[in-house]
Amino acid sequence: MSDRLNLAITCFPTFGGSGMVATEIGLAMADRGHRVHFIARDLPVRLHGMTRKVVFHEVAESDYPALAHSGTYPLALASKMIEVASYEPLDILHVHYAVPHATAAWMAREVLGDKAPRIVTTLHGTDTTLVGIDPTYLPITRFSILRSDAVTTPSAFLRRATWEGFGIPPETFPIDVIPNFVDTDCYAPIRDRAHLRQLFSDLGDDEPVLLHVSNFRPVKRIGDVVSVFAGVHRERPCRLVMIGDGPERSPAERRVRELGLEDRVAFLGKQERFVELLAAADVFLLPSEQESFGLAALEALSCGIPVVASDVGGIPEQIEHGVWGYLAPVGDVEAMARHVLSLVRDPERWRLFSRNARQHVLERFQLAPAIDRYEAIYRRLLAGT
Ligand code: GMT
Incomplete structure (x- = not known):
């Protein structure tokens, strides 16, 4: 041979x-x-x-x-x-x-x-x-x-x-x-809010940005992404970036408009490269119904972005609850919103989770x-x- x-x-x-x-x-x-x-x-x-x-x-x-x-x-x-x-x-x-x-x-x-x-x-x-x-x-x-x-x-x-x-x-x-x-050189912690300002010109300096990437299929529970964001926004004004496209995109856009939150949410559709946005965000959301692994979450962790996700499938194999992310039962959008708030309200905790996330990816993925x-x-x- x-x-x-x-x-x-x-x-x-x-x-x-x-x-x-x-x-x-x-x-x-x-x-x-x-x-x-x-x-x-x-x-x-x-x-x-x-x-x-x-x-x-x-x-x-x-x-x-x-x-x-x-x-x-x-x-x-x-x-x-x-x-x-x-x-x-x-x-x-x-x-x-x-x-x-x-x-x-x-x-x-x-x-x-x-x-x-x-x-x-x-x-x-x-x-x-x-x-x-x-x-x-x-x-x-x-x-x-x-x-x-x-x-x-x-x-x-x-x-x-x-x-x-x-x-x-x-x-x-x-x-x-x-x-x-994940390619840890490409998906690296470089926080530059300029990229987010291109989406939200009035973005406040300490206004948190949540981000989701997927194929917007029903299994991703896109409605839950919007609900978690809306729950967080009620307590602490924030923004949401949605990357990807699929059958659940239109219903989600409709719901965002019904909630009167369209100025606070950017639906970007399919993007070949979005690492700069990912690395500048504060929390990555993955409330899926099922996920054998959840590659998008790993890319976020590699950038040092804590993940709030559902406790299903292979997700717990890459996210340790309370150490570099939070897990909640599928559909428990209140718990997910609470977890996001605990991160964005406590910069010290966010920094610790961010360091842990990056370290964990470097060691295992x-x-x-x-x-x-x-x-x-x-x-x-x-x-x-
Ligand atoms: O997530 C999807 O629906 C797309 C699907 C695919 O075919 O790429 O993703 C699956 O494979 C990914 C790569 O191994 C995993 O990270 C995703 O968790 C898995 N999706 C599901 O299990 C729903």
């Missing part, structure tokens, strides 16, 4: 955390001298401008009229995997998200036979907790997971949920937990150790152990 690996990565090229994690893994592997291919529907968001380092293969669905609306993406993806593996001796195919990516990888492997790469599947959350355990998709998702040569999850919670949800006895099928990671672990899995599979 050569030292230089030939790796292909498949992910959703959207703003979600799974695509970002996949992209960072690919770029880091390319930095280590490995050959890296991305096979995806579109150029992954954080891959923009980086194409010299990696090769991108676009998955294009057939435009044959009879196939319109028949969901040919998994077939088109498997076909592209087969095509790439036919002229490149791929060692590893690392797919992010079980449905349909692990399924497409399995189909490609069946076709490729001896030329097939090893399949690594990283589960990210909803592929297990929502879609995967939907009875319609459960058998095919379970099958695709079990046919992978290695499976990883970003949290111990998701590993447990996968074993339980798919009825897989843990002793028969090991799953590696590799926590998500750096990029290089995570990449070492993925690479070790690739090499373990190729060594056949």
